Amino acid sequence: MAGSRLVVEKLSVGFGGLLALDGVSMSVARGEIVGVIGPNGAGKTTLFNVICGFVRPDAGSLTYCGVPLWRHRPHDLTRLGIARTLQGVGLCTGLTVLENVMLGAQPTLRSDIGSSFFGLWRSSREERLVAARGLEVLDQLGAADYARHLPSALPYAIQKRTALGRVLMAEPKLLLLDEPASGLSNDEMDELATLIRSLKDDMGVLLVEHHMDLVMSVCDRLVVLNFGQVIADGTRESVRANPEVATAYLGDEVHESAGKQGTSDGA
Amino acid sequence: MLRHLLFATFGAGIMYLVTSNISLFDNYQVGQIASFVVVLAGLSLLTGVNGQISLGHGAFMAVGAYTTALLMTHTQWNFILELLSAVGAAGVAGLLIGIPATRLKGPYLAGMTLLFALALPPIADKWPNTFGGDQGLTMTTPNAPGTLSPQEWLAWIQIGGALIVLVLLANLLHSRYGRTLRAVRDDEIAASLAGINVARTKVLAFVISAGCAGLAGAFLGLSTGVVNTGAFPLTLSIQLLAAMVLGGTGSLIGMVWGGILLVYLPQWSTSLSGHFNLGSGVSAYLATIIFGAVLIVAMIAAPNGIQGGLRWAWRRLPGSGSGVGGSGSSAAPGAPTPVLTDE
Numbered sequence: 001m002a003g004s005r006l007v008v009e010k011l012s013v014g015f016g017g018l019l020a021l022d023g024v025s026m027s028v029a030r031g032e033i034v035g036v037i038g039p040n041g042a043g044k045t046t047l048f049n050v051i052c053g054f055v056r057p058d059a060g061s062l063t064y065c066g067v068p069l070w071r072h073r074p075h076d077l078t079r080l081g082i083a084r085t086l087q088g089v090g091l092c093t094g095l096t097v098l099e100n101v102m103l104g105a106q107p108t109l110r111s112d113i114g115s116s117f118f119g120l121w122r123s124s125r126e127e128r129l130v131a132a133r134g135l136e137v138l139d140q141l142g143a144a145d146y147a148r149h150l151p152s153a154l155p156y157a158i159q160k161r162t163a164l165g166r167v168l169m170a171e172p173k174l175l176l177l178d179e180p181a182s183g184l185s186n187d188e189m190d191e192l193a194t195l196i197r198s199l200k201d202d203m204g205v206l207l208v209e210h211h212m213d214l215v216m217s218v219c220d221r222l223v224v225l226n227f228g229q230v231i232a233d234g235t236r237e238s239v240r241a242n243p244e245v246a247t248a249y250l251g252d253e254v255h256e257s258a259g260k261q262g263t264s265d266g267a
Numbered sequence: 268m269l270r271h272l273l274f275a276t277f278g279a280g281i282m283y284l285v286t287s288n289i290s291l292f293d294n295y296q297v298g299q300i301a302s303f304v305v306v307l308a309g310l311s312l313l314t315g316v317n318g319q320i321s322l323g324h325g326a327f328m329a330v331g332a333y334t335t336a337l338l339m340t341h342t343q344w345n346f347i348l349e350l351l352s353a354v355g356a357a358g359v360a361g362l363l364i365g366i367p368a369t370r371l372k373g374p375y376l377a378g379m380t381l382l383f384a385l386a387l388p389p390i391a392d393k394w395p396n397t398f399g400g401d402q403g404l405t406m407t408t409p410n411a412p413g414t415l416s417p418q419e420w421l422a423w424i425q426i427g428g429a430l431i432v433l434v435l436l437a438n439l440l441h442s443r444y445g446r447t448l449r450a451v452r453d454d455e456i457a458a459s460l461a462g463i464n465v466a467r468t469k470v471l472a473f474v475i476s477a478g479c480a481g482l483a484g485a486f487l488g489l490s491t492g493v494v495n496t497g498a499f500p501l502t503l504s505i506q507l508l509a510a511m512v513l514g515g516t517g518s519l520i521g522m523v524w525g526g527i528l529l530v531y532l533p534q535w536s537t538s539l540s541g542h543f544n545l546g547s548g549v550s551a552y553l554a555t556i557i558f559g560a561v562l563i564v565a566m567i568a569a570p571n572g573i574q575g576g577l578r579w580a581w582r583r584l585p586g587s588g589s590g591v592g593g594s595g596s597s598a599a600p601g602a603p604t605p606v607l608t609d610e
Contacts, residue, residue, distance in 0.1 A: 052460065078462030086460070092453035095446065103450050107462035109443050113471075116442035117435045119268035123442050130443075166461060 003030040004066070005174045005204030006051070011060035013046055013228075020046040022228040024060070028174065028204035033196065035207045035219035039248060042225040044208045045087070048178055051206075052077060052084055065173065078107045083172035087179045089159040091151045097162045098147040101134040104169030137165045141195070157188045164195070174204045181211045193218045216240075224248070271437045275430045282426045291418040295490060296530050298422035301429040302486035303526035307511050308429075308436055308519050309479025314508075315517025316440060317472035318452030319368060323380035324480045325504035326387040331357040331481025332488035332498070333391065336404035346409045350428070350485055357481020358474045365473025369466040384504045388496040403495025406488045425486045432479055433519055439475075440519070448472055502555055509562045514572050521574025532557055 006028040013021040021043045028034045036044050049055040051062060053072045062069040064080060077084065083104070091100050109130065111123035138144040141161040151159050160180065167175060177196070181189045189211060196205060196218050209215050215222065222239040224232040226248040232239050239245055286294055306324055313319050331353035338349045364383055368376055391398035398404065411420030439445055450458040451468045459465050488494040510529045515521030533554040540550035569576035 074456075074459040075462055075464045077460065084460050086457060090454060090457040090460070092450045092457060094449050094453045099446055099449075103446060103458070103461040103463075106443065106447065111443060113439075113444060116439050116444050119271065119434075119438035119442075123438075124268060127442060170462065 004028070005030050005032075005064065006206065007063040008047070008051070009061045009063070011047070011050060011062070012058050013043075013050060013055055014058055019228050021050065021057070021060075024225070024228070024230055026223045026230060026233060028206050030173075030202065030204055031200050032221065033200050033205040033207060033219050035209060035215040035222045036225060037209065037212075037215055037222060038225035041227075043228040044225055045178065046228075047225070048084065048176055048206075048208060051082070051176060078104070078170045078172070081171075081173035082176065083167035083170045083174075084176035085163050085167055085178055085180060087182070089151070089156075089163050091159055091162055091166075093150065093152050095150075096148050097143065097151055097154070097158070097165075098131065098134050098138065100151060100162050101137055101165040101169055102130050104166035105130050105133065107170070134165070134169060137168050138162075141165050141168075142191075156183045157185070160184065160188075160192075168199075172203060174206070175199065177205065177207045177209075179209055180207070181209055181214045186213075189214050268438055268441060271434045275434045278430055279426070286419055286422050286426070291416055294416070294418040294422040298418075298425040299487065299490050299530050300523070300526040301422070301425040302483045302490065303507075303510070303529045304429045304522045305432050305486065306480045306483035306507060307514060307522035307525045307529075308432055309476035309483075310507055310511045311514070311517055311519060311522055312436055312440070312448070312479075313472050313476035314511060315515075316445065316452065317448045317469065319469060319472060320373065320377045320508070321380045321473075321476070322377050322501075322504050322508060323364065323383035324476070324507050325499045325501065326384040327357045327360055327477040327480035328484030328487065328503070329387055329391070329494075329496075329499040330360045330477075331484035332406075332494040333398060333404070333484075334481065335485040336399075336406050336488060336494045337397075339406055340404055350482060353481040353485035354478040355481075357484070358478035360481075361474040361477025362470060364477070365470040368473060369469045381501070381504075384501050388499065391496045399495065401495060401497070403493045403498070405493050406485075407492070408489050421489055424489070428482060428486060432482065436475075436479075436519055444471075506555070506558055509558050512562060512572060513565050515574030515576075515578075516572060518572065518574040521572055524573040528558075528561075532561075 004027055008024060008026045011021050011024045012019065024043070024047060026034070026036075036047060038044055046055060050057050051069075053074050053076065056071075064082065069080075072080070092103070095103065109126055111120075111126045114120075115123040135144055135147060138147055138161075141164060143158050143161045143165065146154055146158050146162075151162055154162075160183070164180065180196075181192055184192060193214055196207070199205065207215065207219060216236055219236065221234065222232070222236060223230060224239060224242075224245045231248060232242045232245045234242075282297075286297060289297070306328060310321065310324050313321055334356040335349045335353045338344055338352055342349075344352075364380065368379060371379055392400065395401075408417065408421045408424065411417050415423075440448075447458070447463050447468050448471075450461065450463060451465050455465045458468075484494075484499070487498070491498065506529060510525035511522065513528055514523070514525030536553040536557050537550060539545075540553050545553070565572065569579075571579070
C-alpha cells in the first residue's frame with residue numbers, strides 16, 4: 001500500500017457494554033475519496049473520533065502514510081497533515097470569517113511569543129502573509145466578500161464554506177469531512193461535490209455523509225458500517241447491489257427485497 | 268506595532284500635561300489608577316479574550332508586591348530588575364494555578380481561584396519574620412530625578428509601566444497568539460482540530476495575566492510605601508473582576524475606566540456616607556455595595572461595559588466608520604454589530 005494515506009486495522013472501541021466499533025478495517029489511498037455511510041449509531045463519528053485522537057481505541061491500529069498513529073492528540077493532527085471538519089460548523093463565534101480561516105494555518109506559523117509581544121516585523125509580516133493566503137482560500141470558496149464578518153450572522157452555507165476554508169488552510173494530506181452537506185440546498189451541495197472532487201489530487205478524503213446524492217456523486221469507494229462492523233466495502237455499484245447494505249441502510253430504495261428479509265434494524 | 272506605539276506616545280503626552288497640572292495627592296491617585304490598569308488589562312486578557320475567570324488576581328498582586336519588597340529589603344538590585352522579578356514570580360504563581368485550571372470551567376474555576384485568594388495571605392502571617400507580619404515590609408521608590416516631586420515621579424513610573432503593558436498586550440492580541448486565545452475561548456474542540464494546544468494556550472493566558480497582576484501589586488506597594496497582608500484582601504479580587512466587567516470585558520483600553528472606578532468609587536462612597544452620617548459598619552462596606560449595584564445596572568444597561576457602550580455610541584455617530592482607534596481589541600463576546608473593521 002505505497003500510496004495509502006490511512007489504514008485502519010481491526011479497530012474496536014467500546015463505551016460501557018456497547019461496542020461502538022467492532023473490528024473495523026478500512027483504508028484511504030492518496031487521491032481517493034472514500035465515503036463512510038451507515039445508519040445513525042453505526043459508529044461513523046466514533047471512527048472519526050478515533051482517527052482524530054478524541055477517543056482511544058480498545059484494540060486495533062491506525063497507520064497514517066505508512067507510520068503508526070499511536071497516542072496522538074487532536075492538536076497534533078494538523079502538524080501531521082490531517083484536517084477534520086466538524087458536524088455542524090464548529091466555527092469560533094468571536095472570530096471573523098477570515099480569522100477562522102487563518103486559524104487553519106496556526107501550526108505552520110513560526111513567529112515566537114517574544115516577537116508577537118513587541119510587534120516585531122517577523123510576527124507582523126507572517127500575519128500579513130497568512131491573512132493574504134486566507135483571503136485566497138476564501139476567494140476560491142466564493143466567500144471572500146464575507147471575510148470581515150462574524151460567522152454567526154451569515155447564511156449557513158457561508159459558515160460551512162468557512163469551516164472548509166479552515167481545513168484547506170492546513171493543506172492536509174488526509175481530509176476528514178463530517179457531514180459537510182448537512183443543511184445545504186441542492187445547488188449548494190452540487191457546488192460542494194465539485195469542490196471536493198477538485199481537492200483530491202494529492203489528498204485522501206474520508207467523508208461521512210447522510211445525503212446519498214452527494215456520496216454517490218463524489219466517492220470513489222464506499223465503506224458501509226452497521227452496529228460498529230463493516231458490512232460492505234467497495235465501489236458505488238457493488239455497495240448499491242449488496243443486499244446486506246440494502247437491508248441495513250438503503251432498505252427503502254429496494255423495497256421488495258428489503259420487505260422479504262423483514263429486518264428493521266436500520267433506525 | 269506602530270499604531271499601538273503612536274497611541275501610547277499620545278497617551279504619555281496627555282498624561283504628562285495632566286500630572287504636571289494637578290496636586291500631589293491627585294498624582295498619587297493617577298498612579299494608582301495606572302497600577303490598576305495593569306492588573307485589569309491582564310484580567311481582561313484572561314477572562315475576556317481567553318474565557319477563563321479568576322477571583323484570585325488580588326493574590327497574584329500580593330505575590331508580586333512581596334517579591335519586590337523582599338528584594339528591596341535583602342538585596343541591592345536594580346529597581347527595574349526588582350519590578351521584573353515581581354512579574355516573574357507572579358507569572359510562576361500563574362503557571363501553578365493555570366495548570367490545574369485547564370481542567371476547570373466557569374464556577375469551578377472561580378472557586379479554585381477564590382481559594383487561592385483566601386489561602387495566600389495567611390502564609391504571610393505564618394512567617395512574620397520573613398514577611399513582616401502586620402507591619403509588612405517597606406517599599407521605597409528610587410529618588411526622583413531633578414526637581415520632580417516624589418509623587419509625580421512615582422506616578423510617572425506607574426503610568427509608563429501601564430502604557431508599556433498596554434502596548435505589549437495590544438501587540439500580542441493582534442498577533443497569532445491573540446487569535447489562538449480567542450479561538451480557545453470560543454470553541455475548544457474546533458481550536459484543537461486547528462492544531463492549537465488548548466491546555467498550553469490556557470496556561471499561557473494565566474501566566475501573562477498573573478504577570479501583569481504581579482507588576483500591578485508591586486506598583487501599588489510603591490504607592491503606599493508598604494506591603495502587608497491586609498493590602499490584598501479577597502474583596503480586592505472581587506472588585507477587580509467587577510471593575511474589569513464594568514470597563515469592558517476583553518477590551519484593553521476600557522480598563523482605564525475600570526481603574527478610575529477602583530480608585531474613585533471607594534472615595535465617593537466614603538464622602539457619601541459622611542454626607543448621610545452613616546455608621547462605620549455601613550460605610551466600611553458601602554464601596555463594595557455600590558460596586559455590586561453598579562455592576563448589576565451595567566449588566567442590564569451596557570453588557571459590554573463602558574468601553575463597549577462607547578464603541579456602540581461611536582458607531583451610531585453619523586458619518587463615522589465603525590472602527591475605533593487605539594489598542595482596544597474588538598474581542599468582546601457578543602459585540603453589538605457583526606462587522607469588524609478594526610484589525
